[in-house]
Amino acid sequence: MTDVQVWVWRGDASGGDFMPYKVAADEGMVVLDVVHRIQAENAPDLAVRWNCKAGKCGSCSAEINGHPKLMCMTRMNEFPAGEHITISPVKTFPVVKDLVTDVSFNYEKAKTIPPFKPKPKDSDGKRRMYQEDIDRVQEFHKCIECFLCQDVCHVIRDHDENKQSFSGPRFFVRLAALEMHPLDTNERIDLIRAKHGLGFCNITKCCTEVCPEDIHITDNAIIPLKERVVSAHYDPIAWALRRMRGKKDEFVPPEPKPPSA
């Protein structure tokens, strides 16, 4: 059995460095297997998140040779023999330890999204939706919240200061799913522009490229949302109607809450 060597970033908020580890290779091995073997044999306190090991839960996001990827879906045989392989934590979020970052940004943003609000049921008490009307929303529901799109998005990757006013591709997908849901009646368009910072996105499609679920984030979520914002906000009739109604769409931030991590 041959060995594989990888360089794993070890450290915490105060700093760290890549450390070399060598473990035995197995057929079909993925990067997460290598990390687990390092834990078991060399570094029992090596911090890593994972759950399903099948690309379904989105826990084991990391940067492998600088590319945002799921460790459980990255096969070791993708790398040519002898290639220098590095595994580092996602860059957009603050490091807690080793490969684990503080992703609470995403959970805080999730709280600011106005929830699903369905229209009344059909007269017989049933709900009818047709497959062709939900196909596009089901694409968005494939999101496993790995936050790789958030990691790669240059609006927040290199600019912490934008995090306050920009929610990132994951939440544009979420907002698009709600906006395009055939039953939903809630209003979010003004909010999407004013508080989620859709305008910051200049559609470079980096998010789409790294999505492990192949969601067409830019084409199917972000661009249609941008179009809706434009027609709602810059259309003179819609503008006049909004003025007549008063500041109904104004965003009210939720009360700050204790430690819900």
Add this chain to the structure above:
Amino acid sequence: MSEIERHEYDVVVIGAGGAGLRAAIEAHALGAKTAIVCKSLLGKAHTVMAEGGIAAALGNVWPEDNWQVHFRDTMRGGKLLNNWRMAQLHAQEAPDRVLELEEWGALFDRTKDGLILQRDFGGHRYARLAHVGDRTGLEMIRTLQNTAVAKDIDVFMECTLRHLLTDGERVSGAIGYWRQSGKLITFSAKAVVLATGGVGKAWRVTSNSWEYTGDGIAMAIEAGADLIDMEMTQFHPTGMVWPPSVRGLLVTEGVRGDGGTLRNKSGERFMFRYIPEFFRADTADTEKEADAWYEDKRNNRRTPDLLPRDEVARAINSEVKAGRGTEHGGVFLDIATRRPAEYIRRRLPSMYHQFKELADVDITKQQMEIGPTLHYIMGGIRVDPDTEATTVPGLYAAGEVAAGMHGANRLGGNSLSDLLVFGRRAGEAAAAYSKRAGAPKIDEAQLAAFGQGLEAPFQKGGDENPYAIHSELQDTMQELVGIIRRRDELEEALVRLERLRARAARARVTGSRVYNPGWHLALDLDNLIGVSEAVTRSALVREESRGGHTREDFPKTDPEWGTKNVVIRKRDGHLVLATEPIAKVPAELRALLGDDKPTGEAATGTKTPVAAGDD
């Protein structure tokens, strides 16, 4: 013990899978101050991995389906060991719980008429599973997660609770630690709902994630609760077997529901040789009829590929033992022959992706190699069927951690519905209890003792690698408490568990308390080993074969054992086992089940398989 962070709630829900989230939503809606505490990030619990669907007699595909048929299928699938009242409530309430998810934004696949589409699954007479391709669990957990967040329920993520606190007989809270900081945290709670799932990580080949360490079961028995049916473990027939890194990973039963066929290495559809008498009337006995069933389900009987999971897993095990398995010790599952590529990619997208990416197999063209994988435990904490109250006042349990609903074997699709039906009931009952119960008193001495225990691995200077102990535990359970069991092997398992327990007490922990998986595992080992012992002791007591428990030395299903649960309690630090009668099914429900009883002999793979259970 170091400084401890303290919180006070009416209801603390431990676990944020389907059952925990549903319980918390209910308790919160009823006005209880509610917290959700979970080991992983929110939305990553095991429910997210559920694939095939939620069983509910909506009657959208088969108008003749109703709760009575679902009740019948569940009870028969469970070899009549189920708590009948739970099976009844489940069958009656599952449709409302599924429709409720739709009210909260879930988008299930649709029928041509725009209603929720339902798919075939093992042991269900009618196509009954509401689904979203093969990622139903993701849809369910995200819907519940978004609902809980919208309702502003407090969530404590990456926080492991390790012991329940008690005030006399009743529960008073729980103590554990933040995974990120390693700091201790405690909750004072009038009521606690356990929704922590199972214990799959005690086995080598499992579909379960690291979280499945039996926490809730271990905490409950320590606090004085009863466990039942712990010998009833489910080996899902179709886990991946190759390459080694993915061994055990789940392959949804939906593959067979949507047309997949099992074959041995010579291409034989071997399931026809394993139809038990109990299911013979409902099952096609020729390939011709089975093939015809896919096209005309009204006038043909179902393929034996869709027998309940215990039957299929044992059959695969027998084929492999008889030398008719694949190179890597599995059998073949083939859907490419029956279905076009486009259909497979649409109905089973994540299976397509999983095999393509991880095994270099294109399931639209090639056969899958599959074999049994430990997937679920039917046994767990004994609960009252209506309220999910355990035998400890103030303590409730729902989902996989609770027992009774599934009897000796769970039908596919009945878990997601179980989570919703009994999660809601547990939340409701816990909220009601919290209103009538006064504030509990925290026993500071108990709290301090537990706290010191959690910190102890750092101070003990142990010499054992916790990962190595875990690995040996997995080998022990896999080899000795697997699909087919016998007395000498179970006894050997108990000896080895005792040794592992002694070694676990000397687990070596290095590094800081910040996000330290070695420390976390050292603490989890106690739960894993304790619950493994409960499984093994129960398996020794039940001297028959039924559902998820097969004894090579007692291969027959014994009607006498069909009237009993194996019950486990902890008294003076030791497990005490007893058998107690199960509740009798009332006459009007009994009539739904048919006159026959599960009988016959389980295929244990030690002899040439004939039509198993044929006598």
